[in-house]
Amino acid sequence: MxxxxxxxxxxxxxxxxxxxxxxxxxxxxxxxxxxxxxxxxxxxxLVSARDIFRYSPTFDSSNAIDTQFYDLKDYVGHADGWARGERVLFCVPLRDAASHLPMFFGHMRNMTYPHNLIDLAFLVSDSSDDTMGVLEKNLLEIQSDPNPEMHFGQIEIFQKDFGQIIGQGFSDRHGFAAQGPRRKMMARARNWLSSAALKPYHSWVYWRDVDVETISPTIIEDLMHHDRDVIVPNVWRPLPEWLGNQQPYDLNSWQESDGGLQLANTLDEDAVIVEGYVEYATWRPHLAYLRDPYGDPETEMVLDGIGGVSILSKARVFRSGAHFPAFSFEKHAETEGFGKMCKRMGFAVVGLPHYVIWHIYEPSNDDLKHMEWMAQEEVRQQREESMQKVYERVYGAGFLDVEDEWKEEKPLILRNTDSSRGARKIQVDWDDVDTFGDDLNGQGLADFDPAL
Known part of the structure; x- marks a missing residue:
């Protein structure tokens, strides 16, 4: 064992x-x-975005001289794009803008974003003035400036007419009847410009109207550092003193409301809601009306519709298919429809209620009529003052001034006047009034004969 x-x-x-x-x-x-x-x-x-893991083609210069490679991951847009060397496509639609271009290029000279990183794209359409000539003149001046920091990057000018017949006057452009067709026509122009000018190396797209009067030189950086897909500032305009000095201008930046959705459901398929008109009561919160002059300019407001005076957008928004609807998209067109479309596609659309730029003052027809009346009234008052001076001169020469003599003679004339008479009281005894009928021997007053 x-x-x-x-x-x-x-x-x-x-x-x-x-x-x-x-x-x-x-x-x-x-x-x-x-x-x-x-x-x-x-x-x-997961880390394939790093350069060490990325595909970087090498083309033989002998058979691929004009071949270029772009990795679109490099052009998504960052909050500090100016430090990363990100290029901005600056889009400017122009129509009868010859009078505004000198002011516009004055602002361009003052911009702090590196000019060599800004590519300019202009679309001149349906102009009856010398917009093209003035544009070329200002471009030549700024590009030949002795200071190389003034020179912009690539510049492209496109010309295409769209048959626009609506006038450029304030009342013509902002009249209610013209809004639907005008918005759709402007949307077509914006789409033509962005599709022709956007390059694969652009990280941002900035839209600006040419008739902005006051704007910060740091506008691009101020909007860019929010790192939003689409962002707009608040837009106001100055007014004459007799109209109140200032006024919200762009009412196209707003949040959707129940009233707006209910109104949209009652309209035809091709109808276009235009904000700020009594014909379309939407009761939407407007970016313009939420401005506080002492508010924080960094404050953001989520928007559905946006205005087109000043828009900064990441280029990937357009590459993803967003555009300015030239048709009724959810009952909106152009920039308001663009905001709605971006929201539907999941992009962040915001506005800055306390960060303000100023549009020029354009008088309406009613303003022009009132100003004409004011001018006529001013002329009338000037004539009246001139005539009054003539009358005073004639009166002074034609009539003897005896005021000083009257002051000396008045006491002598009134010396013998008993001024106390006017102060004496006259008393009447009415005690026997009630016995008047007793003397008539019973006769009535109507039968009294004074001859008897």
Missing amino acids: DDQLGSPKLFRRPRKAVQQRSRICVIASVSGLLMASCVLYLIIS
Whole structure:
């Protein structure tokens, strides 16, 4: 028994079991290697955006001289785009803008965003003045400036007419009847410009109207550092003193409301809601009316519709398919429809209620009539004052001034006048009035004959 208990044969593993254990170890090792390979592949996929893992083609200059490669991950737009060297496409639609271009280029000279990173794109359409000539003149001046920091990047000018027949006067452009067709026509112009000018190396797209009067030189950086897909400032305009000095201008930046949605459901399919008109009561919160002159300019307001005076957008928004609807999109068109479309596509659309730029003052027809009346009234008052001076001169020469003599003679004339007579009281005794009828011997007053 002791020999059996101490025998090593009782603790020796069978040969077959050892082979199975080795096989299991090999399988486990292979499985571990496969899992490690999978994990490594996932890690490489997750960090594939880094340059070390990215595809960078090398073209033979002999057979691919004009071939260019763009990785669009490099042009998504960042909050500090000016430090990263990100290029901005500056889009400016023009129509009968010759009088505004000198002011516009004055603002352009003052811009702090590196000019060499700004590519300018102009669309001249349906103009009856010398917009093209004035544009070329100002471009030549700024691009030939002795200071190289004034020079902008690539400049493109496009010309295309759209058959626009609506006048450029304030009342023509802002009249209610013209809004629907005008918005759709402007949307077509914006789409033509952005589709023709946007390049793969642009990270941002900035839209600006040419008739902005006052704007910060840091406008692009001020909007860009919010790092939003679409962002707009608040837009006001100055007014004459007799109209109140200032007024909200752009009412196209707003949040959607229940009233707006209900109104949209009652309109035809092709109808276009235009904000700020009594014909379309939407009760929407407007960016313009929420302005506080002492408010924080960094405050953001989520928007649905936006105005087109000043828009900064990431280029990927347009590359993703967003555009300015030249048709009724959710009962809106052009910039308001663009805001709605971007929201529908999941982009962030915001406005800055306390960050304000100022549009020029354009008098309406009623303003012009009132100013004409004021001018006529001013002329009338000037004539009246001139005639009054003539009358005073004639009166002074034609009539003798005896005021000083009267002051001396008045006491002598009134010397013998009893001034106390006017102060004497006259008393009447009415005690016997009630006995008047007794003397008539019973006759009535109507039968009294004074001759008897």
